[in-house]
Amino acid sequence: MEWQFLGSVAAATVILTVPAHATVYLTVEQAQQALLPGIALTAFPLHLSDAQKAAIEKQSGVAMGKSAPRVWRGASGELFIVDEVIGKHEYITYAVALGGDGAVRGIEIMEYRESYGYEVRNAEWRHQFVGKTAKAALKLDGDIKNIGGATLSCRHVTDGVKRLLALYDVALK
């Protein structure tokens, strides 16, 4: 009898798992214009070796996982990078712009798929990253203030930026 019950609830669980819908706030082009307005950007093919991935992980302390950053370059060495980090269950797509000196010019949340934690889109919170370089600690509740109720998203986006700054140091400098 118990297996009939368990089978029923398992079936109900599967039925309920409809796919998630992303909220797209910015397209790549819109994010480029927001972060590096007026700058012509060219796609830069990025192929990281295992050694480079290991170096990024070691420097940032953040796993590469399935991260596959897409990179665009500007004429003066500016970089525009799109990457993803896990929120709670869904991926958060975000963009980071770096100046020619490797310092953060700004970050944007492009796609957010979860009902809580979207406060990471807050401009004031994102502004904390401006000027940060690969030497910055980028620690939540350290040099990056947390947003109550959005801790997991803040932590993962902060880790993501840290990873991209290590990427710059290892492969894009």
Place this chain on the structure above:
Amino acid sequence: MPQPAGGALGKSACCPQPNAQADRRPVAGSRGDRRDRRPAGHAAWRLVLAQLGAILVILFLAGPAAADERLFGFINTTDTMPHGKWEQQDWLAARLGKARGDYQLYQLSAGVDYGVTDALQAALYLDGHYVTAERDSSGGRTSGPFVPHDVDPFGRYASAAIDGVTLSAKYRLTSPYIDGYGLALAFQPELGPREVSLEYRIIGQEDFFEDTLIWATNLAFLQDWQHVSASAVDIYNPTAPGGPATWNRESFLEFTTGLSCRFAENWFAGVEFRNVNEFAGAFLQRPGHSAFFLGPNLHYGGQRFWVTLSVLPQLPVAKAYSPDQQEVRAAGRIYGDEHERVEARLGFGIQF
């Protein structure tokens, strides 16, 4: 978020006498005595099913979405609702199978969680149950939690009832996302006309691999008071006197630990271990039994709702410390008014 009513620590939920024997029924008029409700039992159960169906429909229509998600069925994590946010949570606990015959107990807890602050969460739940049993004790009598002790011992019994309300408060001291480990305290009173319990819980959590592997551990202490009505005679031995109305006291220590790992987008799966220790008296005076459970869990989290299923069979390594508990121990498992072969929980959460 409260544990389902009457099943938080595997407490007997209706057993009017601590360490009651399987076939020696306690006095009449105890908490389990719901004979007058029997005709309404199936109707009430249909109502419960209808409510569950409605929840499923709402969740399906709500589409994907998730915050204080419960990755585990029997273990709390240190996450709390964000300040000012609401979540409806519904838990169906199924306790299935005894030493023999048929025994099924379904306990539904429906309520809301609210973020008082980002670190303090409060909850209010309404608890009910449906039970059906037939000759399930080792002696072949119809018995078990929520089965009145004066029913036909060789017939089927079924009933449903509202049991009371559960309040809950959880306060997070440290966050695994900031401090490296999570620590929280929870207090959960359960109030009903014939049973009152107080649960105190310490919750620990540590996350690994960018929060894709979660390890949570709980230590809970529960005090339970069950009302026993006055009775002129012992219904199982009409020549023996009954007794005055009183409150029976039990206490429990529960240790739970488990892992939950993200294995695909939106999906977590893992394993949970649970050890329940029952004592006579409100302050762990006399040990009754120690039961062990181990089983898998599965969790889906979307944008606006989540679903968690945990299925924990009882391991055949239970220990009985008192003569009464030794009588309800069979094939290494504790049954009687205490536990079942399989204890499962299905939880839904939907955020507003």
